[in-house]
Amino acid sequence: MTCLPAQTDKKLGLVIDLDTCVGCQACVTACKEWxxxxxxxxxxxxxxxxxxxxGVWFNRVHSYEHMTEMGGRTVNFPRSCLHCETPACVTVCPTGASYKRASDGIVLVDEDKCIGCKLCSWACPYGAREFDTDVGVMKKCTLCVDRIYNDNLAEEDRVPACVAACPTSARHFGDLGDPASAISQLVAERGGVDLMPEMGYKPTNKYLPPRAHTTRAASVPAPALEAVRAEGGFLGWVDRMLSN
Amino acid sequence: MHPAFSVVFFTTATGAGYGLLSLLGVLAGQGFIPPDFWLGLTGMGLALGLISAGLLSSAGHLGRPERAWRSFSQWRSSWLSREGVASVATFIPAGLFGIGWVVLGRTSGWVAVAGLLAAIGAVATVCTTGMIYASLKPIAQWHSRFTLPGYLIFSAMTGCVLLNALLQGFAVGSNTLLAAALLLTVLGWGWKLATWRYNDRLEIPTTANTATGLAGGTVRSMEWPHTEENYLLKEMGFRIARKHSVRLRQITQVLAFALPALLLVAAFALPWPYAAVSSMLAAIAQLAGMLVERWLFFAEAKHTVTLYYGR
Known part of the structure; x- marks a missing residue:
């Protein structure tokens, strides 16, 4: 049924640290492989x-240049399904193929019911769903539902493939519905944010913004042969003489 | 948004078909159109033919059309499912009305009731089609108060111009219907102009900043995750019409509104059969113009996912 559960027992999701993501694409290939x-x-x-x-991918890593008055930096940005609390991709589905699980909040597609109308991909503002032209059905991130509950895997491996693969621990997995969970604490501590909160879909996944610029180094590198700040002493005298 | 021809044709054809069906259901059922076998057959054939061709075209757009029957199940939450239910349900009173009015030549009693029910079903179906688009928040040009009335106005307009052409063709046209067709065409023109004006001034709160969660400053896309176009860019990132939108808007205005309006005005003055030819040309020009309008409706719509690609 494409009506949403009133509430879910858990809110399983990802927290992605934009401060430490290096854009290596390991999560992308691990996701595809699994x-x-x-x-x-x-x-x-x-x-x-x-x-x-x-081809179909559940996870794509963009790179952005974020320029503020404090300076600029490169931000690598993994984009995947956010397993929203009120996902329009589920409610628009005419067949009941898309659903949100009441137990853990994971948004899934039943491939055997999907008619490939693509309306869910139009309803998702984040571009999380990708159509498989070969099979004729819509596909999306499953939060590795076949790993996280898999008794055949060692307990430390029962996390989504993207989380297991990340070499800088920029990806975290857990229950965002439990304020005491490690992942919820991380979000609280680092000021995790929702993507496009104005859309009102209440994404479960959170993004940790890059840490603030420090003031230890000069915020604006000086052009060649020009002092960063007004120098006194001998260098200041040289600067004034050469500037005349 | 990518304007898939199957969907462009579907919304244009079913809009005209349901408009014509509802007018026939009300006017013929109330005895304003004389029961005539060939007129009825042509009219109902045209209405149901346009509706069926449109619905088949939209089913062809599916990845797995053999499972289309499943789309009748989720009417509680999905406007697309409601559209499926309403469109199929409308065939029942429409079929009964067709038998009563065309075959039996009756316009009273249960035939009038079936005609009225078919008209209600037709309007409901057009509403569900409009709501599919109006309910999509990621596409600001569709998620506006102009979308649903637009679908209803264009359905009434194309349906009325078609009905006028039909009745003029059978030499039973009336100045009242001609005036209604002309008024609806002018109304449609005004509504489209107002919609374009609204869309051109749209200030969308969603930006690359809110899309990435990076507050303040500017967020510029440096590198895409892929080198070739993927599904998202093919489906949501269409840009050809935006480049030609001024010219295409002019073509829409001429074909869908200005030319039909002129031809309808001419039909007032001309004697039969010239009035009939003029009325038919108006209907043909308008349907061609509405195909361009619907193509632009898709091609000018911008999905928020394009923000991730710096577009």
């Missing part, structure tokens, strides 16, 4: 070795 054989398999690639490659 999920092309997982719950939503296959993650079809069309013409993968040709000049017009296309």
């Amino acid at each position: 999920n092309t054989g997982g719950h939503m398999a296959p993650l079809t690639d069309i013409d993968p070795y040709g000049g017009d490659a296309d």
Whole structure:
């Protein structure tokens, strides 16, 4: 049923640290590798070795330049399903293929019911859903539902593939509905934010903004042969003489 | 948004078909249109033909059309599902009305009731189509108060111009209907101009900053996650029409509104059969113009996912 559960027992989700993400794409390939054989398999690639490659991915890492008055920096930005509390992608589904689980809040697609109308991908402001043209159905992040409850895996491996793969621990997994959980504490401590809060879909996943710039170094590097700040003493005298 | 031809054709054809069906249901059911076998057959055939062709075209747009029957199940939450239920349900009174009015030549009693129910079903279906688009928050140009009335006005307009062409063709046209077709065309024109004006001044609160959670300053896309176009860019990142939007808006105004309005004015003055030819040309021009209008409706709509790509 595409009506949403009034509340979910847990709110499983990811917290992504934009301060430490280095944009290595390890989470992207780990996601693809696991999920092309997982719950939503296959993650079809069309013409993968040709000049017009296309394919289904659940996780994509963008790179942005964020310029503020404090200076600029590169921010690597992983984008995937945020498992929203009120996801429009679920309610617009005409067949009941899209659903949000009452137990843990994970948003899933039942591939056997999907008619491939693509309306859910229009309703998602984040571009989390990708259509598989080969199978004719919509696909999306499952939060590795086939890993996190998998008794065949060692307990430390029962996390989404992207979290397990991250070399800088920029990705965290846990219950965001429990204020005492480590992941909720991290969000509180670092001021985690929602993406597009004005859309009102209440995303479960949170993003930790990059830490503030320090004042230890000069905020604006000086152009060649020019002092950063007015120098006194001998260098100041040299500067004044040469400037005349 | 990518203007898939199947969806552009679907909304244009069913809009005109449901408009014509509701007018036939009300006017013929109340005895304003004389029961005539060939007129009825052509009119109901045109209305149901446009509706069926549109619905089949939209089913062809699906990835798994053989499962389309599943889309009748989620009417509690989904406007697309409601559209499916309403469109199929409307065929029942429409079919009964067709049999009563066309085959039996009756306009009273249960035929009038079936005609009225078909008209209500047709209007309800157009409302559900409009709401599919109006309910999508990520697309600001659609999530506006102009979308739903627009679908209703254009459905009434194209339906009325078609009905006028039909009745003029059978030499039973009236100045009242001609005036209604002309008024609705002018209303449609005004509504489209107002919609474009609103969209051009739209200030969208969602920016690259809120999309990435990076507060303050500017967020510039430096590198995409992929080198080729992916599904998101093919489906949501369409840019051809935005480049040509001024010219395409002019074409829409001429074909869908100005030319039909002129031809309808001419039909007032001309004797039959010239008035009929003029009325039919108005209907053809308007449907062609509405295809361009609907194409622009998609192509000018900007989805928030394009913000992630710096567009």
